[in-house]
Amino acid sequence: MHEIGITKEIIRILEEECIKNNIIPKKIKLELGGITNYKEEPIRYYYDILSKGHSVLNNSQLEIINVKGKVNCKDCNKVTTIEDPYFVHCKNCKSFNVKIIEGKDLKVLEIISK
Amino acid sequence: MCEDCGCLESEKKIIVNKSVTQVNDLLAHQIYHNLQDKKVICINLMGAPGSGKTTFIEGLISYIPTKELVVIQGDLESDIDKIRLKKLGVNTYQINTHSGCHLNAEMINKALLNINFEGKKYLIIENVGNLVCPAGVQIGQHMDIVVSSTAEGYDKPKKYPIIYLNAKLIIISKYDIKDAVDFDEEKFLFDIKNINSKAKIVKTTSKDKESFKEAAFFFKHQREHIIENKHSH
Numbered sequence: 001m002h003e004i005g006i007t008k009e010i011i012r013i014l015e016e017e018c019i020k021n022n023i024i025p026k027k028i029k030l031e032l033g034g035i036t037n038y039k040e041e042p043i044r045y046y047y048d049i050l051s052k053g054h055s056v057l058n059n060s061q062l063e064i065i066n067v068k069g070k071v072n073c074k075d076c077n078k079v080t081t082i083e084d085p086y087f088v089h090c091k092n093c094k095s096f097n098v099k100i101i102e103g104k105d106l107k108v109l110e111i112i113s114k
Numbered sequence: 115m116c117e118d119c120g121c122l123e124s125e126k127k128i129i130v131n132k133s134v135t136q137v138n139d140l141l142a143h144q145i146y147h148n149l150q151d152k153k154v155i156c157i158n159l160m161g162a163p164g165s166g167k168t169t170f171i172e173g174l175i176s177y178i179p180t181k182e183l184v185v186i187q188g189d190l191e192s193d194i195d196k197i198r199l200k201k202l203g204v205n206t207y208q209i210n211t212h213s214g215c216h217l218n219a220e221m222i223n224k225a226l227l228n229i230n231f232e233g234k235k236y237l238i239i240e241n242v243g244n245l246v247c248p249a250g251v252q253i254g255q256h257m258d259i260v261v262s263s264t265a266e267g268y269d270k271p272k273k274y275p276i277i278y279l280n281a282k283l284i285i286i287s288k289y290d291i292k293d294a295v296d297f298d299e300e301k302f303l304f305d306i307k308n309i310n311s312k313a314k315i316v317k318t319t320s321k322d323k324e325s326f327k328e329a330a331f332f333f334k335h336q337r338e339h340i341i342e343n344k345h346s347h
Contacts, residue, residue, distance in 0.1 A: 002215050002247050009134050021128050036135065037250065087275060096279065096309065106134045113126040 003042035006106060010043070011050055011057065013108050018056045023113035025060040033103035035069035035085050069103030138252065141219035145226065145254025149237060150344055154184075155337035156237045156254055160277055161261035162270070163243030166287035168195045169320045170261050171238055172202060176323040177330035180204050182235040186225050188217045188242045195240065205229075216248040217241050223254075235337060245270065249277040256340045259283040264297035271305040278306060283314045283332060290319040 010030070018025055032040060044062060051057040069082030073090035080091035082103065089096045149156045161167050171185060180203040187195045187208045196208040207225050209217060222239065231237075239255065241248045260281040262270055265288050271278045278284065284306060292299065306313060314332060318325040 005214055005218065006134060009137060013130070013132055013134060013137075017128060017130050017132075021126075023126055023128065026125065037247075088279075105136070108130045108132050108134060111128045111130060113128070 003038055004046050006038055007043055007046035007050060010047070010106075010108060011054075014060075014111065015056055017108070017111055021111075021113075023111065025057060025111045026114045027061050027063055027112040028108065029063045029065065029110040029112070031065050031067055031105065031107040031109050033067050033069060033105045033107075035082055035088060035100055035103045036106050037085055038106055040064050040066065065109070067103050070101050071098035072101050073098050138219045141223055142252035142254045145219060145222055146256065148226070149254065150256070150340060152231050152234075153337075153341050154231055154234050154237050155333065155340050156239065156256045157333065158239050158241060158248070158253060158255035158258045159261065160241045160245075160248050160258065160281075161243065161285075162245045162263075162266055165243070165261045165263045165266060166285070166318075166320070167240050167243065167261050168198060170285055170287065170318065170326070170329075171199060171204070171240065173318060173320060173323060173326035174238075174330050174333075175202060175204060177327050178236060178333070181233055184229055184231070184234050184237050186217075186222065186229075186237065186239045188221075188240060190214070190242065205234075211242060215242060215244055215246075216251050217253050218251060219253050221253075236333060245274040245277050249274075250280070257282040257336060259285065261285045261287050262302075263288040264292040265295045267295075268298040268302035268305070271302065271309055275309045278309050278313070281310060281313050282336070283316065283329065284310075285329065286315065286317045288319070289317040289325070290321065 014028060047062055051060055070079055071082060071088060071090060072079050073093060073095055074097045075095040076090060076093040078092040082088055088098065090098050159167050183204055185199055185204055185206045187206055188211060189195060190211055193208045196206045199206040207229055209221050209225055239253060258281045260277055262284060264286060316328050
């Protein structure tokens, strides 16, 4: 249920872009950051339901590129990757005093038309 | 066929590069500043279902005049909590998410259009009861607080660290029954310190109105700080 809101938002952006560029999408490239708290399978699940029969998005496919989360530690200054999105901390010194530099976004990257 | 990406040359490729999460965050940013300009502090009140969020608000009004307070209630269905607070004279707006597991900036923005902020100093947004999904979602709040009851056990911070991570205030509610539910306070405080050493911890008991005094004064002080720091965000 958690991903239904964000999938609706993806669809809203796609509708806007497709109408603006006058295209029917075949494939959509999404970037899914590892620290976003969203998972790939539910996004695909809700997208399939919401795009079925849609006047613009019907039969379009999602290509989801997963990007690992990266943080810059303010304590030890090291850049480390995040394995667990629920545990955003420095892998080097275990501090929570970090700045997220990668993986905190869910982005619509490209739309490839029919 | 194109050798670079494999597309058929009759295909068109549109570069969009739009962040889906940014839409919410930009709106939240606007709400943050809008309320700051109105000199209203916005508190995001989170906690598991039944942890005591609404009871916490009921306790606060012993020390915060109801004419200075407005509440936005978030639940999947019903207006039970809105009715509860209205009976005590609290101006309350209900959001029903139906299937949504957390509030978002768009919902708050719509609610704000229906609220008169004249004379108001405090906006408490009681988020949907949930220790997972509301964590980290920007809704325009100036601060996050978490209500964690003794009945839920000492291990919630370890199991659900994200929601405790950015909380400025953590309320240990139902403190009067801590022995009956074997609440290990020492373990709880130790785990909190590892996740969020800066959080203020306050213990409350619904039957002891004075136990809410510290939180009310904390909000008063935080409000002054937020209003003074209009340019930092």
